[in-house]
Amino acid sequence: xxLNKPRLVQKLKDFHTYLKNNDGxxxxxxxxxDMNLNNACNLRCEHCFTESPxxxxxxxxxxxxxxxxxxxxxxxLGIFEWDxxxxxxxxxxxxxxxxxxxxxxxxxxxxxxxxxxxxxxNTAKKLADHGVNRVSVSIDSMDEKVHDEFRxxxxxxxxxxxxxxxxxxxxxxxxxxxxxxxxNAKSEDIKLMMKYSKDKNYKTLLNVATxxxxxxxxxxxxxDEEDKKYLIEMRKEHKNIMRNLWDPFDKNYESIxxxxxxxxxxxxxxxxxxxxxxxxxxxxxxxxxxxxEISEHGFSFKRFxxxxxxxxxxxxxxxxxxxxxxxxxxxxxxVKAEEIFPEDHYDKFxxxx
Amino acid sequence: MTNLEKYKSAFVSSLSIDAKLLDKNLxxxxxxxxxxxxxxxxxxxxxxxxxxxxxxxxxxxxSSFEKGIEILKKYKIDIK
Numbered sequence: 379x380x381l382n383k384p385r386l387v388q389k390l391k392d393f394h395t396y397l398k399n400n401d402g403x404x405x406x407x408x409x410x411x412d413m414n415l416n417n418a419c420n421l422r423c424e425h426c427f428t429e430s431p432x433x434x435x436x437x438x439x440x441x442x443x444x445x446x447x448x449x450x451x452x453x454x455l456g457i458f459e460w461d462x463x464x465x466x467x468x469x470x471x472x473x474x475x476x477x478x479x480x481x482x483x484x485x486x487x488x489x490x491x492x493x494x495x496x497x498x499x500n501t502a503k504k505l506a507d508h509g510v511n512r513v514s515v516s517i518d519s520m521d522e523k524v525h526d527e528f529r530x531x532x533x534x535x536x537x538x539x540x541x542x543x544x545x546x547x548x549x550x551x552x553x554x555x556x557x558x559x560x561x562n563a564k565s566e567d568i569k570l571m572m573k574y575s576k577d578k579n580y581k582t583l584l585n586v587a588t589x590x591x592x593x594x595x596x597x598x599x600x601x602d603e604e605d606k607k608y609l610i611e612m613r614k615e616h617k618n619i620m621r622n623l624w625d626p627f628d629k630n631y632e633s634i635x636x637x638x639x640x641x642x643x644x645x646x647x648x649x650x651x652x653x654x655x656x657x658x659x660x661x662x663x664x665x666x667x668x669x670x671e672i673s674e675h676g677f678s679f680k681r682f683x684x685x686x687x688x689x690x691x692x693x694x695x696x697x698x699x700x701x702x703x704x705x706x707x708x709x710x711x712x713v714k715a716e717e718i719f720p721e722d723h724y725d726k727f728x729x730x731x
Numbered sequence: 732m733t734n735l736e737k738y739k740s741a742f743v744s745s746l747s748i749d750a751k752l753l754d755k756n757l758x759x760x761x762x763x764x765x766x767x768x769x770x771x772x773x774x775x776x777x778x779x780x781x782x783x784x785x786x787x788x789x790x791x792x793x794s795s796f797e798k799g800i801e802i803l804k805k806y807k808i809d810i811k
Binding site: 390394395617626629630 | 772791
């Protein structure tokens with residue numbers, strides 16, 4: 379499916395070559411954008427990291443002209459994947475589809491993350507027609523009741539599961555997203571979700587639970603070394619499980635490219651750029667600087683530039699305690715990188731050197 | 732190694748598949764291992780084996796085991 383996007387193929391190949399020449403580590407290669415296009419949501423999830431349930435900044439979104447500018451800059455940087463997320467973007471299809479047009483999706487591996495509530499056959503087809511390659515739907519449990527309670531709305535499990543089917547029928551890649559923490563990593567429920575995804579020929583994306591947003595400071599939820607080993611075992615067994623930290627090209631299903639902070643930036647509806655969706659440390663704003671300048675600024679901080687085999691937000695307790703525990707921090711109230719890191723953590727970085 | 736052996740070896744190592752699967756009918760996306768991600772690893776391994784750099788159009792056209800043999804002729808690599 380991706381092969382009908384020549385520019386994407388070129389960038390994906392460049393990424394693969396970069397990893398090969400860099401000892402399998404992600405280094406300072408720009409990879410993706412996670413964009414919170416609009417923060418309004420119809421569900422009230424317990425673990426939401428964007429404060430959607432509180433109704434924070436639900437009317438803001440970046441206009442198509444700005445999106446087009448960011449997309450051109452991203453393409454120049456070699457960014458090949460773009461995740462549009464919220465909030466719940468199918469609440470505002472007008473914004474979603476005008477954004478997809480502005481991005482010129484033929485250049486990117488394009489995906490949309492949704493809770494599935496508003497997905498129907500027409501919407502799935504329209505997404506595919508707009509160049510969306512993948513739709514990710516979060517599932518919290520194979521037990522309908524557990525999922526619905528977690529999501530704060532009855533019927534959300536059934537709709538989410540149906541959405542995955544509709545996505546597959548429309549010819550896009552269905553991704554079943556699972557949030558995994560120490561509290562559930564080895565549970566029977568996680569096994570069942572992984573099996574379900576495999577049996578349906580979906581992909582599974584694991585997001586490790588991070589002490590951010592509604593879960594700020596709850597470091598007990600973070601996966602430990604045993605959990606991490608177990609997840610790698612599951613990766614080898616199922617062969618369809620992904621994490622951004624893992625090497626997607628590795629057919630032995632064991633290599634880790636490293637934490638993706640700054641390699642996959644997170645852009646909020648007001649244009650702030652954070653180092654990732656879960657590390658609420660601001661490295662710039664798209665209204666003030668280009669994506670290249672912002673990325674260079676981000677990589678100037680050693681903790682973001684140096685390879686970490688652990689996800690900083692979900693696996694590195696020291697990082698969380700030192701840099702992610704400031705009270706009141708959120709995606710709309712991030713700490714500035716230059717204020718949270720000590721001075722000797724800064725070493726000016728440029729892509730041109 | 733002959734060119735055919737090198738070519739087969741590229742498929743086996745990059746996609747982690749059994750050599751028994753290799754025949755002219757093997758096509759992109761017909762086995763789990765040869766998806767778009769596997770495709771990039773395959774291209775990279777073919778490039779390594781034959782010390783070439785494939786053009787984007789050729790990477791896209793590489794839709795089957797047999798088609799790859801045809802494409803490699805462009806790079807003066809004859810596989811028999």
